[in-house]
Amino acid sequence: MAPKDKITQILEDIRAKREELSKEYEKLKKKYDFSEIKGKIKFSEAAKKYQKRFKIPLPKYLSTPHFRHFVSMPFIYGMIVPAIFLDICLFIYQQTAIRLYGILLVKRSDYIQFDRKHLSYLNLMQKIHCLYCSYVNGLFQYGVEVAGRTEKYWCPIKSARRKAGMHNWEEYFADFGDPAEFKKKFNSNKEFFQKKR
Numbered sequence: 545m546a547p548k549d550k551i552t553q554i555l556e557d558i559r560a561k562r563e564e565l566s567k568e569y570e571k572l573k574k575k576y577d578f579s580e581i582k583g584k585i586k587f588s589e590a591a592k593k594y595q596k597r598f599k600i601p602l603p604k605y606l607s608t609p610h611f612r613h614f615v616s617m618p619f620i621y622g623m624i625v626p627a628i629f630l631d632i633c634l635f636i637y638q639q640t641a642i643r644l645y646g647i648l649l650v651k652r653s654d655y656i657q658f659d660r661k662h663l664s665y666l667n668l669m670q671k672i673h674c675l676y677c678s679y680v681n682g683l684f685q686y687g688v689e690v691a692g693r694t695e696k697y698w699c700p701i702k703s704a705r706r707k708a709g710m711h712n713w714e715e716y717f718a719d720f721g722d723p724a725e726f727k728k729k730f731n732s733n734k735e736f737f738q739k740k741r
Contacts, residue, residue, distance in 0.1 A: 551702060555715030562712075578662075583653075585662040595664035602667045620676075627680050634683075634690055642690070645697050648736040650689045656682035693736065700729040 548556070573579060577591040587595070638649055660666065660674035692711025700717040716735045718725035 549719060551719070552715050559712070559715065585659050587662060587664070592664045598665040600667055600670075602669060605667050605669055623680060624676070627683055630687060631683055634687055638690060642693065645694075645731075646733045647693050647697055648733075650686060650693065652686055655686035655689065696735065697731060697733060700732070701726055 576587075578585055578587040580586075635652075642649055656679055658675060658678050660678060661671050663671075663674075666674060688709075688711050692713045695711070696713040696716055700713075702714060702717045702720050704720045713735070716729065718729050
């Protein structure tokens with residue numbers, strides 16, 4: 545087996561750090577006194593009581609809007625239309641192309657999570673804003689993962705230079721300029737089943 549190149553090793557280190565990050569998220573349950581049972585978040589009564597001390601009453605929150613916030617609302621919430629269209633397209637794409645390629649489907653609920661509604665320090669309007677942000681940002685992350693798996697299957701070639709953002713599959717890509725490695729990795733779907741992401 546050939547030694548791993550430095551880029552692949554760094555990408556593997558990033559994956560290991562993500563796993564370490566998941567463990568740190570688990571520690572938050574103890575720190576902020578909540579549990580998760582079957583995907584449902586439950587804070588202790590003491591934690592809820594503490595959080596409510598920081599809640600801004602809705603009338604006060606609505607009576608002091610900044611002008612720029614008011615003006616930006618149609619542009620922010622107007623994005624719901626293309627977001628829903630993207631969501632539908634990603635569903636259709638996964639049920640057709642991803643299945644045909646034999647790629648492990650992306651679990652949408654791993655990316656779109658509506659857990660902020662359990663925070664007692666948020667008023668109704670803040671919870672609506674958080675619901676929207678959770679949906680749109682989660683949707684984009686879900687889309688990146690779907691696209692990343694497609695790229696892993698069809699175009700598994702590292703870029704010539706570092707990109708600002710990346711998905712989780714680049715450690716399985718061939719080096720830029722290495723046709724022999726590309727030939728081995730092209731149309732390979734085995735990596736999707738070796739390690740669950």
